[in-house]
Amino acid sequence: MISLLVLGIETSCDETGAALVRDGRVIADRTTTQLLHEEYGGVVPELASRAHERLLMKAVEGVLGDAGIAPSELNAVAATYGPGLAGALLVGVSFAKGLAQGLGIPFIGVNHLEAHLWAAEIAYGELPLPFLGMIVSGGHTITVSVKSFADYRLLGTTHDDAAGELFDKVGRMLGLGFPAGAAIDKDALDFEGKPVNFPRARVKSDDLGFSFSGLKTAVLYFLREHYEEQGGGFDIPVPERKAISAGIISAVADMLINGLETAWSTGNYRALVISGGVASSRFIRNRLRQFAVDKGIQLRIPPPEYCTDNGTMVAYTGYLRYKSGFTSPFDLNIEPSLNITDSNKKYIDQQQIQKQSTL
Numbered sequence: 001m002i003s004l005l006v007l008g009i010e011t012s013c014d015e016t017g018a019a020l021v022r023d024g025r026v027i028a029d030r031t032t033t034q035l036l037h038e039e040y041g042g043v044v045p046e047l048a049s050r051a052h053e054r055l056l057m058k059a060v061e062g063v064l065g066d067a068g069i070a071p072s073e074l075n076a077v078a079a080t081y082g083p084g085l086a087g088a089l090l091v092g093v094s095f096a097k098g099l100a101q102g103l104g105i106p107f108i109g110v111n112h113l114e115a116h117l118w119a120a121e122i123a124y125g126e127l128p129l130p131f132l133g134m135i136v137s138g139g140h141t142i143t144v145s146v147k148s149f150a151d152y153r154l155l156g157t158t159h160d161d162a163a164g165e166l167f168d169k170v171g172r173m174l175g176l177g178f179p180a181g182a183a184i185d186k187d188a189l190d191f192e193g194k195p196v197n198f199p200r201a202r203v204k205s206d207d208l209g210f211s212f213s214g215l216k217t218a219v220l221y222f223l224r225e226h227y228e229e230q231g232g233g234f235d236i237p238v239p240e241r242k243a244i245s246a247g248i249i250s251a252v253a254d255m256l257i258n259g260l261e262t263a264w265s266t267g268n269y270r271a272l273v274i275s276g277g278v279a280s281s282r283f284i285r286n287r288l289r290q291f292a293v294d295k296g297i298q299l300r301i302p303p304p305e306y307c308t309d310n311g312t313m314v315a316y317t318g319y320l321r322y323k324s325g326f327t328s329p330f331d332l333n334i335e336p337s338l339n340i341t342d343s344n345k346k347y348i349d350q351q352q353i354q355k356q357s358t359l
């Protein structure tokens with residue numbers, strides 16, 4: 001059997017990641033979160049690009065060193081080409097193309113959303129098909145019907161904020177820094193008692209979408225009613241903040257589960273795959289596990305480190321593409337607004353090329 005070694009690069013937002021996957025198995029991963037955005041209360045695109053520029057070479061040299069691999073042993077270089085911040089994507093894609101060109105090996109552009117989904121396979125082995133997928137992160141909250149690798153149908157998406165975006169926005173009001181998802185999660189896990197009750201948005205019964213902006217407004221009104229506003233945040237005693245965090249994350253969990261219930265009924269799915277940064281929340285994972293047990297659904301959630309952005313999911317998805325015979329043209333452009341259903345655009349069928357060259 002021919003062995004396939006793929007280097008994967010992730011630079012779509014504020015994580016700089018590089019990883020090596022050999023024949024579907026992870027052999028090295030170095031993913032760094034850029035902490036410099038914290039003081040600005042959000043990701044600053046220009047600073048993210050510059051930080052990727054600074055960190056990426058180190059990450060790539062790091063994984064090669066960790067695994068004892070020489071660049072000449074690589075079979076392909078994969079990089080996220082969308083969706084994400086344009087400047088940030090450009091750093092990873094340009095680096096990957098240059099390296100692949102220099103080594104005379106294929107370059108593979110990876111759809112970040114697709115990579116989030118297939119991260120589950122790294123932990124669980126082959127996923128049962130068809131499955132219902134949900135990606136719940138800082139930029140996306142979508143449900144997708146997955147017939148097979150690269151065959152997707154978008155079911156629902158958010159009408160306004162993504163779930164992670166909501167956490168990051170209300171987190172600022174609660175004085176929890178940026179990004180705030182993990183801090184809200186921790187608050188909720190620490191809290192024992194009755195959480196603050198916030199309204200759950202109900203989308204129409206035939207709507208597979210989500211809506212989180214109503215919850216954001218409800219939290220703001222609640223805080224204004226009960227606490228003193230101070231420079232963009234509120235002065236809240238810690239035990240009360242924990243009750244609020246628990247209320248927010250419970251409402252999000254309920255809304256996600258409500259959306260999953262509707263989406264599950266759209267097909268004969270054999271498993272439910274959930275990934276993205278918000279799926280690393282212990283609180284939400286517990287609720288999802290309970291939902292899956294109650295419904296008798298096979299649940300596949302990657303371990304937390306593969307739910308948040310990482311190089312491994314890109315290397316692994318690049319490996320799947322390459323294995324199925326597809327690579328990308330070197331003039332592939334970054335696509336900041338790439339959709340999950342755009343996954344099959346612009347790949348080169350290597351088998352087709354080989355067939356033509358032997359005619």
Ligand code: KG4
Nearest residue numbers: 137138139164179181182277278281308309
């Ligand atoms: O998937 P991801 O790393 O990046 C995007 O593709 O967006 O997701 C980042 C999001 C942020 O909004 C962050 O607040 C949220 O995931 N997040 C969490 C947790 N860890 C990260 N939300 C809830 N609980 C966590 N433990």
Ligand code: ZN
Nearest residue numbers: 137276277309
């Ligand atoms: Zn992501």
